[in-house]
Amino acid sequence: MEKKGIGKIALMLALTSGDIDNIKNYYESKNYVIYKGQAGSMDPKKIVAAIETAASREDIIRENYHEEHALYHSIIEALSGYCRGQVMLGEVLRSAGLTFTIVRGPLIEGDRSSGNWIAIVLYGQIGSPRRGFEHEAIGMGIQPI
Structure with a gap:
């Protein structure tokens, strides 16, 4: 079995x-430490808060600057990809319903020398807040801790 990177692991879990x-x-x-959850909102702050809360509650990150900073930037990077560059939802009458995965561990499976990294993947529906007017989207963010 080929060794996978942390991003591929997070993507696989999000899409499964x-x-x-x-x-x-x-x-x-x-x-690896892994969590899979769901979030939905017309407010990106609520999606960020849901992911940060899950990471803290599941003990994926500890309360210190380096871990919280890495988590925050990986979330923003993933949200930027998910929203295709402009992190706006409700302001432009757009909503998101998504599954998110949080994966913490080595950059490459089995490579402990790379230190700890965190990967966030967002996968789900984005579009008008009317049923049937949405489409799939995905975003990923990876940061070293």
């Missing part, structure tokens, strides 16, 4: 629907 326990258990045995 249903039970992810086997995948999660495999990568957790390889020194």
Whole structure:
């Protein structure tokens, strides 16, 4: 089995629907910490807050500047990709309903020398707040801790 990077692991988990326990258990045995959740809003601040809260509550990050800073920048990078460069939702009558994954661990599977990194992937629907007027979008952010 080929070694995967942290981004590919986060993408795979975000795109997998249903039970992810086997995948999660495999990568957790390889020194990754993984969380998958959902968020939806017309306010990007609420999506950022949902991800930050999950990362803190699940003990993926600790309360210190370096970890919180890496998390924040990986979220903003992922949100920028998800929103295609302009992090605006409600201001332009656009809503988002998404699945997010948080993965913390080595940059490349099995490579402990690379230190700790954090990857955020957002995948879901974005578009007009009317049903049937949305489409898929994805964004990813990766930062060293």
